Amino acid sequence: MQDFQQEKQLVLDFFAALDAAAPGDQAAVLSRFCAPGLRWRGYHPFGEMTGIDPVVSRFWAPLGRSLTRMRRRPDIFFAGRNQIDGFQSVWVVAMGHLYGLFDQPWLGIPPTGKMAFLRHAEFHRIEGGRIVETAMYIDIPHLMIQAGLTPFAHQRGAHLVQPGPATHDGVLTGPQPPETGAETLALINRMIGDIGQWQSGLPLEEELRRTWDEDMIWWGPAGIGATCTIERYAKQHSGPFRAAFSERARTGHVARLAEGHYGGFFGWPNFSAVHSGPFLGFEPTGRRVSFTVIDLYRRAGDRLAENWVFIDIPAFLEQIGQPLPIGQP
Secondary structure, eight states: OOOOHHHHHHHHHHHHHHHHOOGGGHHHHHHHHEEEEEEEEETTTTEEEESHHHHIIIIIHHHHHHEEEEEEEEEEEEEEEOGGGTSOSEEEEEEEEEEEEEOSOBTTBOOOSSEEEEEEEEEEEEETTEEEEEEEEEOHHHHHHHTTOOOOSOOSSBOOOOOOOTTSOOBOOSOOOHHHHHHHHHHHHHHHHHHTOTTSSSOHHHHHTTTEEEEEEEEOOTTTOEEESHHHHIIIIIHHHHHHEEEEEEOOOSEEEEETTEEEEEOSSOEEEEEOSOBTTBOOOOOEEEEOEEEEEEEETTEEEEEEEEEOHHHHHHHTTOOOSOOOO
């Protein structure tokens, strides 16, 4: 069985080189580790880009100039084969915070001169010893709140610089038993099947108990926030979200994989739905909107214990005509 050590080491070396690079040197780093035709997907306002030059000029260089001495604090790191393409491609997944001194504006967000933490989750597809595809999802509203802005009138959950796994074992640099990852992926698939049955007739908390631990923690994006326990998750996010969106249509995932007790997926987008109820303090518009999401999970036994969620809230707000006050990259 493949242990993904070469792919993991490539991505770890890439991260170390980016940490050590000045903004003017980032193009050389990407050229060393990434394919010339790199396919890169990022949250609004970045969107999809092809090639190293636009990724550096629009994302990495401006961010590096703004968040000086930028470094990574990893909380989750794993690899695996992608279920969506029949387990053909290999992806490496990372999650945590990019941190540094917020010294210059970024996307029009005013600097603080203090430490700032930018939540990120990323998927990298490895082929031929190069990164050929990347999904780089970042929580821009989380940074806005740290800068003193108030992009949302109301947030049901807690706003936090979110920690990693309670078990402190999410950085899987070494090989893992393949059967453990298979069990994690199977549980994630069962949970996805339940979510796809919004009209199943089961009470929400009863549905959640099929795959979630009673004391589960849901680490949601800024605007929604974090919550814990099935009862409070149902009250503070899952129930209000389902009430706010109807006629859900799944568009599918790009990658879904697991290793050890960790797994997750991303889509581009994941699904669409009609905005038919209040959400984030905004009244319903009746518009069909799409949601681009990364979900990462920690399994404990036969239940999901923690879930880190990245939702492209800026893109959603654009779609309902309520854009965030951020500039173009």
